Structures are given as structure tokens and as C-alpha cells.
Amino acid sequence: MGATLYTHPSGTGTSFRVWAPNASQVYVSGLFNGWYGTSAPLASEGNGNWSLDVRNLGHGAHYRYVLDTVNGQEWKNDPRAKDITNSIGDSIVHDPSLFPWSGSFSTPNWNEMVIYEMHIGTFYDNPGSAVGTFDRAIQKLDYLADLGINVIELMPICEFPGDYSWGYNYAHPFTVESSYGGVWGLKNFIQEAHDRGIAVLIDVLYNHWGPNDLDMWRFDGWGLSTYGGIYFYNDWRAVTAWGDTRPDYGRGEVRQYIRDNALYWLEECRADGLRWDSTVNIRTQNNGFGGDLPDGWSLMQWVNNEIDWFQGWKISIAEDLWSNEWITKDTGVGGAGFDSQWDSDFVHPVRNEIVIPDDNNRNMYALRDAIYHYYNGDAFQRVIYTESHDEVANGRSRVPEEIWPGNAGSWYSKKRSTLGGVLVMTSPGIPMIFQGQELLEDEYFRDDDPLDWNKLNLYGGIHDMYRDLIRLRRNWYNNTRGLKGQGVNVHHVNNNDKVIAFHRWDQGGGGDDVIVVVNLRDRSYNSYNLGFPHGGTWRVRFNSDWNGYDSSFGNHPSWDVQANSGTKDGMPYNGNLSIGPYTAVILSQ
Template identity: 50%
Template sequence: MASAPSPHPGMGAVFRDKSCTFRTWAPFADAVSVHGSFTAPPWTIGIDLAPDNPAPGNGHDYWSVHVNCVQDHDEYKFVIRRGAQVVWKLDPYCRDATEENNSVVDDPAFDWGDHRFHMPNWNELVIYEIHIGTFNNTDGKPGTFDDAMKKLEHLVELGVNAIEVMPAQEFETTTSMGYNPNLLFAIDSAYGTQNAVQKFVQAAHAKGIAVLFDVVYNHFGPGTGDCLWQFDGWSRGDRPDLGGIYFYNDDRAICDFGDRPDYGRPEVRQFIRDNAMMWLHEYQADGLRFDSTLNIRRAVGHGGDRGEIPEGWGLMQWINNDKDGELPWNLNIAEDLQHDEWITKETRSGGAGFNSQWDVSFFTALRDAVTPSSDDSRDIGAVAQAIQRRYNNDAFRRVIYSESHDEVTIQKGEWLGRMPEKIWWGHPDWYEPKKRSTLAAAITFTAPGIPMIFQGQEFLESGTWTDNPTIKDANSMLDWSKKERFRGIFELYRELIAVRRNLYKNTRGLTGQNLNVFHVNRAGKVLAYHRWMDGGPGDDVIVVANFSHNAYDSYTIGFPRAGNWYLRFDSDWSRYDASFTNTGYDTTAHADGRDGMNCCGNVGLGPYSAIILSQ
């Protein structure tokens, strides 16, 4: 007897009450069936799917069937027939897959309890970027979400209130940074199950930590293998090298990574939009970080730029509008790296609608100011410009950092290395790498923007990071023994984060919009700026940074008001490292104008150090 289409909505395998709706998109198929552990006999005999829209002229884009007697965690595959061609395919919407390359029925239901997490205000966020496979490892295998959950107390102690998880979707390689997605809806089997991710988010929320997930929509693959590539057997006749229904079938498919999805197909747009909503609802994510939005909005790749992709821009607007309509407090971040204000402009004005974007120019200015061996090579004017950059006249429309996964790994054969390694290769734990890398961190936590650090940065992790433990001389797994070995550096980061978040109620200005870079001494390599929200004691903050090897026992700068100014942080404090010299101190500002300010006072600056003062 011919099957009937399922009356139930949803794509992939939608499980309910020991039965399941199976639905897939296969517009060029002549027939579709589902085979699995629940068919009799298992895998040999399939159950036919019926067209959802069988009326003449409508085509057979979607196929579905409702099957009784299906158990949670049953395995299955779609079998697609097109002429004489027969292909067995994983379900693009499946929530789990086995090592044997079968899709798994996975009930997304999870008991979240009565706890309701409140996303921190964006101006109070401090983000910690983690890679699940290398963050916490105990047995030589890639780490899991369960392993990462065991280190949440470390993040509480550090003081961060948001985690950004690098892509955890299923990938084909044994280890990966995650930017080669194969199954967008499935958690990589090496990292755990859907339920493990939900438990991780629940545990983070219970500790007051938001969770953001990194998503990859600018390309699929490379190595989309048994799933999306030529999914229903169709490919363009004169271009069998192209990917079929999920991909562009012209030169717009060309990308520097895998292959670019066809954002012009409504079904592909829906597929990507559904994935974004899955993270926000099924995992209760507090936001998303979109990888390389440039490659969604422009057809760039292999050294060429083939122009704009308007439908890619429209897709980003659609997802951001839906997020804002349902969860306006959640944070969607773009990695565009082109300094384009339209990325974070509201969609009603034609913008892409992201809430914030990575600002690589901030990293570049800091790197160029702290890594050269000679002080003469440090351009603090460029640092001043980087501090002042903002998008859409909003200080928190950008994420700023001195380390991220992009800058600490191996790219195109070049070993980039972490910031201490960049400063003195092979000697990351010596005086100058400690001083200058923490100076860069101090600027990151006091400049306008949402600050972010990369895993291990807080205890001076060094070397070149990679996801692959087989690469000789590279560092994959974090060395957690360094937390105690460099306990002082950890305390430095902990204090910086506390000051940035105004946990002591005397540095509110670091969460404010206002900035005045009032002192730029290019010859002496000293920079000073004023941060405030409303102004006044406990709000006005003065930051002074010394990018030279010289110490200044008494350096005169401007202050906005007379009176006592108290040292809230000094990266030169000897508690952080025995080689540091305690040069900073409380000071008193007097009513003599300086640097365009009403008052002036003297401060102490250690070599390669930053101080933070407030009233």
C-alpha cells in the first residue's frame, strides 16, 4: 500500500510518543524511502515517503511519512532513487549520527527545570572563547561537553560571564576547529550528545554564565561526503564537480573553505534559519557567533571577488529579525572583519542586524604595539585609534580581544602563536612576554567594546594552538598545571575582569559609552584615556598605559576632577609576578589644567604596564 505524507510538521526525524515523522527535501528524486533499525527486517526493507504536495504541477520537493513503533536512538538513512541512481543519505536535519555514518532519532526534549537564566547586559559581558575538544582533556582523547562542564567553576573564579563555544557541529575529521561542518544539526560524536550540550548550558546558566555558539553558514564542508553533497543525486549536467541542491551551481560556489550554500533557494535558506533557531530554543543558547559573514554576503574565494550576494544579506537579516523578535536580549555576533558598520546596523535601515561584530583591527593594533623587540617600533597612535573605533556610535557593537583562535593557530603553514610566544618565541614565560601580553590584556578590558579572551590566556598558555594533538611542537590540550605555576597571572586577569565588570562598584565607567583619549605621548610611549557612564566618583575611570621599558616614578597627566584618585589596578603589582615592581600608587589631582582636562596629577608607571584609577 502506498504511503501517505505525514500530517505532522517538522523536518528530519520528528519523534513523538514512540512514533516519528520523517521528512526530507529532494526535488529531483523519483522516490524516497527510509531504512533503519526499526524496519522489518532491519535496513533491508524500507518505508516509502510520499510527496507532501502531490497535486499536478507542484513538483515533489518535500517527501514525508509518519512511522509507528520507532524508539528514541533508533538509526536510519534516507534512500533516494533518481532514474537508475540509488543513493543512501544521512538526514541533513538529524540531531545525531553514529560512527558508522547512520542518522539517529534523537528526542530534543529536555527538562530545563524552573530555572530561568537572565542574559547579562551586553555592556557588562566578558566572553571566554573555548574549543570543546582541547579545553579540558584527561585521557588523551578530545575533550567533551561533560569534561568542559567540570571546569565551569574555574570560569566562575576567573569572573567571566559568557562562554563562546567554537563550532561543535558534526565534522568528518577526527579532530577539528569545527569550521568544516558536515551535519549542522548534529553534535560531533567526539564531543557528546545533544543531551550533554543541554546539560552544559544548564550548568553554565546555574553559575551565571551565558553560552554563545559559533555557527558556520558561509560554507559547508569541505568533505560534506555522505550528506549534503549532491543530496538527491542531481548535479548540473555540465558541472558534475558542483554540489547539487544545497549549493550554488555556478562560480558563486567557490569559497576558500568548503562550498558555498545556495542562499537563493528558499529551502536552503529555511534549512539555515531553522538551524539558528535550533541553537536558540533547543539548547537555550544566549546568542550566536556567525563565522565569516563576508562569505555569506559576497562571493569571494580563491583570490577572486565575484560580487555581492543579496540573498545572503537577506538571510542574515531574516535570522537576526527572528532572534530579535523572540529573544531580543540575546547577542548575535558577526565575524566580518571588514570594519563595515552596515553589519551592525538595524535591518529596518538596511543593515544586516547583528548586535556586535569582531574587531580584528583592535587586535592588529595591539599586536603591532607589544610584539616588536624595540620600543621605537611601537605605534601608540595606532593603539589610540583602535581604542576609539566604534560601530553605529555604540561602544558595544564590537568584540575586542588580544587573542582568539584565529590569531593563535597555524594558518597557511604559518605558526602564528599566542601573544607571549609572539613577543619572545621560545621564551613565553620570561619577563617581557609576561609584561607586554598582560599590558595588551589590560587595554582589552578597559577599551570600549565587549572584551573576549581565548582559553588558557588567563594562565599564560603559550606556543601555537591547534585542535590536532598529532602536530609536532604545537599545543593542543590546555596545560592546566600552568594555572598554579602562573597563579599571579591568573590573579591579574581575575582582577582585570572584576574591574571591567565593576564588581567592586568603583569603576562603572568601564561599562559606559563615553571615552576621551586625552594623552598620546608618541615619544615616551604613554597613552591615557578617560572612560565614564554618567561621571562622578565611582564612575569616572582613568586608564594610563606605558608601552616602553622605562619606568616613570612621577608622570603628569590630566584628570577630570580634583581630589584623591585611587589605584584600582596596576599590572606591575608584584603579587602578580615577583619580577614586577609596584610602581603605581594613589594620587591627588589639583586644579591645574592639563591635556585638555580641568585638573592634573602625577602617576607611577612600571615598564610595559597599565594602571586604572577612580575616585
């Protein structure tokens, strides 16, 4: 389907094939025939598909379909176009063999991933200039590699109206936003990321499309009432918060379209995984409050099975936010088959407890439950974070800004927001940060407001703290392997003094067992007694109160701990720790 280049003994050209079951005739038009609408008719295959081979037509040719419909003659872009001039422009024939891929790349294991959510349009750009591009973002890949990031999750990059958008209104699901650099820009970005050991995930939109500049809308002229025709439901099931454009998951051709789209990003574009936006609006009609859509559930199962079969080493992540363990259960037992899902049972309690201004009102048991939360007994079936594009917009701000509105650079904001970062990097799950979080970015997310990279100089120490945390999370120094493991035991919860401690491990033993201690009260403790799983010396690997992270930090001396025999917190050994106010300490042997 779409425009496919061919080579025959008789010559080369482009084969056009399109689904338009209600059109009485379909033509293809372009520069090759002077944009004469009816000189190149496609032949009906008798099953709703139309096809034509055009000789001597190759890469870069502009074209559109012309359809004879009940509403008259209509010009439409190819729903499967791989390249386009802009959202209301022309489709472009694309030859994927021309991109010079090089080298090989292995997607990180789930337990090794550290994700950086990125919006290409605002990641690296100058205020008042044109929108950010893939080429501009490439200039910061070395920075991200040094930070320790090994996975970039791109917010939607498909063609949308205009140049500025979050991306969740895309009109052409197989094309890449032209203002970002198009499909060539995307492939180059992925190649450059892979060259630096960084995987790339793509945020895909299957709960709705458009609603503007949507050539698929009544593509062949047909549609019931006010609904959108062959690609969409034509009844109450079409209705979403973003327009009446929910795809018809029960129609074979639409299911195939979505399946092919998912595999396109993974196969031809060599992305390393997908993040599915709002899967609750694929499986239900109204964000979880309306009727179930069984066809949507079976679609997710089928596409995930196809990904597992053809690209099984790549990850499929759901944003469902209903704490539904069936999202990440295997399809063989009735689950949707996702590998992981964004975890609302982590982000909301953690943000709440670090934002609350009064220490006495913090609920350390809520933090305990957030740390413990698993899906199906697997720590890495959840993605954990304190900031994402949704959590720092839609009436909410960045965590430092929420801690002290108008004073995000305050001591309190720096201390407590970074405790959220500690919990993200040390709790069980796949950790994720949002672009600029490591710079103490304070602005709520907008598609026309780029990151302020001057903050890297202003808050370079905060950046260094995130770098150190990420390196510990990835066990760069071979002494914190437990942070990549399944094991967790929240063995100490002191709701009066606002201290929580937990043990992380993979196989256990030296270089593996990790103890994380978090003090969420504005006071220090000089001899705080805690349980430890083993005796001997526990080395301080990280102290968030170090004044190298910020000159206003107190540099409270958190010395190595000697654990001696004596039961404490259900553990056989105990030791005394010194810890500063609003501080986290990470120890291992």
C-alpha cells in the same frame, strides 16, 4: 522537517519529512524494519517534500533515508537529524522533552559581557588521551566563574569527520559532535554553565559546509557539472577557500534550513547567542574580493530579524573583519542586523604595538585609534581581543611567544602581553580572551594539543591579574562602572615617552569615572603629570607591576593621585602619577 515525535489518539510514533525534489522515491530505513531499504516509502507532497508517519518508533531509533535517484539508490543521513552516531554513521531520533532543564537564566547585557572563547576538544584534556568533552569542560566551569567569565563562546560543535578538528568543516549542521558528547552533552554543558551564571554562545558556519562526509552533497542525486546539488550553488558562487560548498542563499528551502538551524541552537538547546563565522564569505564570493552575493546579505538580514523576533534578548555576532559598519546596522536601514562584530581594527594594531621589540618604534596614535574605534556610535557593536583561534594559529603564535619567540615566559613577554589584556578589558567594546590566555599559554592553537593546565601553577599570578581585570571590567566592587559605559576620551598620547591615558565613563561621578594609564616603554616614571576630569583623590584600583602577579615584577609604587586645579590634557584638573616600566594603572574615585 526531520524526524519529529508525535502523539495521536491512535498511538505514538515518529513523523519523517525530508526535502528531496529530484528523487523519484524516498524511503526510511532502520532497525525498526531490519534496515530493509524499500519497506517504508514516504509519500510525495508534490512540492519536493516527502513524508511518512511510523508508528511505535521513538527516541533513540536509528534510521537513514533511501533515495531512488538518477544515479541509482543512495542511502543518506537526515540533513535535519538532531543526533547521529558519527559523521558516517546513522541518524538518531531525538526527543528534546527528555532533557531535564531546570531554573531560568538571563543573558547578560552586551555591556556586561566578558567572553571566553573555548574549543571543547582541547580545553580540558590530557595529552595523548581521547579528545576533550563537554563533561570534562564542565569540571572547569567553577574556575571560569571565579575568573569572572560570564560568556563562553564555543568554537563549532557540529559533527565533523573524525574526532579532531577546529570544527569549521562540519558535515551535519543540526547535530553535535559525537566525540564531544553529542546533543545531550551540549545541553548538559549549557545547563551547568547557566547554573553558574555563564551564558553560552555557539559558533555557526553558514559560509560553507563540509566538504567531507557531507550527506547533503547531491542529496537527491541532482547537481550541475561538478557542483553539489540542491543545498548548494551550482555555479561560480559555490566556490570557497574550503571547497565548492557554499549554500544556495537564493533558494527558499536552503534559506529556511539555515534560519531553522540558527533558531534551533537558541530555542531547543537554549544557547544565548551565535557567532557567525566569516560573514564576508556569505555576502561576497571571495573573502571580500569577489562579487557580491545579495542573497547572502538578505539571508543574514532575515535570520537576524527572526532571532530578534523570537529570541530578542540573545546576541548575534558577526566575524566579518572588514570594519563594515553596515554589518551591525539595523535591517530597517539596510544593515545586516547583527548586534556586534569582531573588530580587526582593534586586534591588529594592539597586537602590533605590544609585540614590536623596539620601544622607539611603537606608535601610540595607532593605539589611540584602536581604543576609539566604534561602529555606528555604539561601543558594544564590537568584540575586542588580542587572541582568538585565528590569531594564535595560521602562522601566528600566542602574544607572549610573538613578543619573544622561544621565551614566552620572559619578563618582557609577561609584561607586554598583559598590557594587551589591560587594553582589552578597559577599552570600549565587548572584551574576549582565548582559552589559556590567562595562563600565559605559549603554544599556537592545534586541535590535538590541549591546554597545559600546569601553567596555572607556574603562572598563577598572571591568572590573578586577568581575574582582577575582569572584575574591574564588570564593576564587581562598584568603583569602575565607567568600564561598562559608552564614554571614552583618549586625553593623553605621548609618543615620545610611550604613555597613553584615557578616561572611561557611563554616567560619570564617583564610582563611575575611570582613568586608565598605560606605559609602553621599558622605564618608570615617578612624577608623570596627567589630566583628570575631577579634583580630589584618585585611588589606584590596579597596578600591573605588582609583584603578586609575578615575582619578577618590580612592584613600582603607584600611589593614589591627588588631582588639583589646573588644566592639563584638555581637562580641568591634573595630578602626578608614579608608574613602572611596561605597566598599566587604573584609577577611580
